[in-house]
Amino acid sequence: MRIIAGEFKGRRLKSVPGLATRPTPDRLRESLFSILGPELEGRRFADLFAGTGSVGLEALSRGASEVVFVEGAVRAREVLRENLRVLGAVHASVIERPVMRALRTLRTDIVFMDPPYEDERAYLETLEALKYSEASLILVQHQPKRALAERYGAFECKRRLRQGDNVVSFYRRMDAFDATEDASATR
Numbered sequence: 309m310r311i312i313a314g315e316f317k318g319r320r321l322k323s324v325p326g327l328a329t330r331p332t333p334d335r336l337r338e339s340l341f342s343i344l345g346p347e348l349e350g351r352r353f354a355d356l357f358a359g360t361g362s363v364g365l366e367a368l369s370r371g372a373s374e375v376v377f378v379e380g381a382v383r384a385r386e387v388l389r390e391n392l393r394v395l396g397a398v399h400a401s402v403i404e405r406p407v408m409r410a411l412r413t414l415r416t417d418i419v420f421m422d423p424p425y426e427d428e429r430a431y432l433e434t435l436e437a438l439k440y441s442e443a444s445l446i447l448v449q450h451q452p453k454r455a456l457a458e459r460y461g462a463f464e465c466k467r468r469l470r471q472g473d474n475v476v477s478f479y480r481r482m483d484a485f486d487a488t489e490d491a492s493a494t495r
Contacts, residue, residue, distance in 0.1 A: 309362055312338045314369030316395050323360050324387045331362050332422060332449060336471045340447070341370055343469065343478075344418075347445075348372055351417040354443075356407050356434065361388040363420050368397055372418075378403045378410045411437045422449040435460045446479040 309321045309331050323331055332340075340363075341348070349371040355364030358377040368375045377400065379385045385404055392400050403410045407421075407430070419438060423430035431450065438446050439461025446463055448456060452475050458465050463479035 309360070310334065311362075311366055311369050311395075313341065314366070314371065316365065316369040316397075319395060321360055321362055321365065321391050322387050322394075324384050331360055333471070333474065336449075336469075336474050336476065337363060337366050339469055339471060340476055341366055343467070344370075348418070352376070352415065354378065354414055354416040354419045356410075356419060356421040357423045357430070358388055358402075359384050359422070361391050363422070364400070365391060365395065365397065367418075367420075368400055373399060375400045376403060376414065376416060377401070378405075378407050378414070380404070380406045407434055408437060411441070414441070416441070416443055418445045418447070419443045420447040420449070425451050425454070428454075431456070439463055444481045448477045448479065450475050450477065 309323055311317055311319045312334060348367060350373045353364060353367040353372040353375045355361060355375060356378045358364055358379040361377050364375040364377050377388055379388055379402065385402060388402060421434055423434065450456065451473060452470060456477055460479060462481050462483060464482050465477050466480045467478040469476045
């Protein structure tokens with residue numbers, strides 16, 4: 309596992325031994341961040357159920373102003389902290405508590421969430437809580453067979469990126485999406 313582009317390009321990341329943590333594949337991260345492009349620059353990014361932190365570290369490498377990692381598992385947090393230390397990632401913080409508790413105080417522009425695929429409750433509870441967030445974009449990694457709603461509060465699914473056994477659904481805040489479209493239409 310490595311950082312694909314940006315400041316930390318080519319740097320290798322440690323991973324958590326065993327099967328309990330499933331890192332987001334390099335190819336999927338590459339596609340995801342190619343889609344996000346300049347939208348990421350200077351934005352606050354949250355990596356929920358962060359594991360080794362590969363997605364948040366890619367965001368930081370590509371210009372996010374700050375990344376908050378939320379990880380409840382002790383072993384994954386140890387590896388995540390080691391990855392942050394080795395990269396010298398100074399604009400990053402780790403919240404060491406369950407995601408639902410962390411969401412109460414989390415302030416961010418873009419949220420990426422990747423709960424354990426088999427934990428349906430984590431998907432439902434987190435998306436329910438996020439529908440009240442100030443974020444403009446929620447990215448949800450899941451299996452193709454997982455049926456997610458088209459809408460959660462003000463967030464509507466605008467795109468799905470599928471690669472193999474992974475899907476990332478892009479939920480945009482509709483008032484933020486409308487403003488972005490209006491701005492690009494006037495150019």
